[in-house]
Amino acid sequence: MTSIPPELQPAARKPWLAGxxxxxxxxxxxxxxxxxxxxxxxxxxYLLLEATMHTxxxxxxxxxxxxxxxxxxxxRLAGTIEAVVMARRLAAYTLQPINRWYWYLATVIIWFLGVGFLGSLGWPGIQTFSIVTPSSAPLYR
Known part of the structure; x- marks a missing residue:
């Protein structure tokens, strides 16, 4: 009898973790x-929504x-609910190559690069100001 490696054995997805x-x-x-x-x-x-709102x-x-x-x-809620529902349906899920830690890390990096790029665009028409007052003047000259 051949044994199946542990990483290829069917396992249920955790709905709370997916959500x-x-x-x-x-x-x-x-x-x-x-x-x-x-x-x-x-x-x-999601990134398209953010880009549309930014521009x-x-x-x-x-x-x-x-x-x-x-x-x-x-x-966010629709994606969370969909992930939980699908995780419950995947009772005997066989791990795929996408289920490696480096793919999760790549997803997080892509996310933060996309959000960081959108953040660098700024919001058109919105500016911050700095008003110098006597109380915020330097104490030592």
């Missing part, structure tokens, strides 16, 4: 479930900011 991963970084729970296509779609749509300048208005928050929360 937590997907809530923290959209698409990571789907990578954990082995759904790379859905992970790319979810991560791409359109709609966040300058209160309604635009509320719209951004509602869409972002809705997208």
């Amino acid at each position: 937590l991963l997907s809530f923290c970084i959209p698409g990571l729970g789907q990578v954990y479930n082995g759904q790379t296509g859905r992970a790319g779609l979810l991560m791409g749509s 359109s300048g709609i966040v300058r208005y209160f309604g635009g900011l509320i719209l951004l928050l509602l869409l972002e929360i809705g997208l």
Whole structure:
């Protein structure tokens, strides 16, 4: 009788872990479930939403900011719920090459590079100001 290596034996996915991963970084729970296509779609749509909001300048208005928050929360919750439901359905999941630690790390790096790039764009029409007052003047000259 041949034995199956432990990494190839069917194992159930943990729904709570899939949900937590997907809530923290959209698409990571789907990578954990082995759904790379859905992970790319979810991560791409989230970054597209952020890019649209960054470049359109709609966040300058209160309604635009509320719209951004509602869409972002809705997208995160939809991805989290989908990851939990799919993890429950995968009772006997055979680990795939995508289920290695370095693929999870690559997903996190791609996420932070995308978010970092969008953060470097700034928000059009929104500026920060520095007003010098006597109380903020240097004590020693």
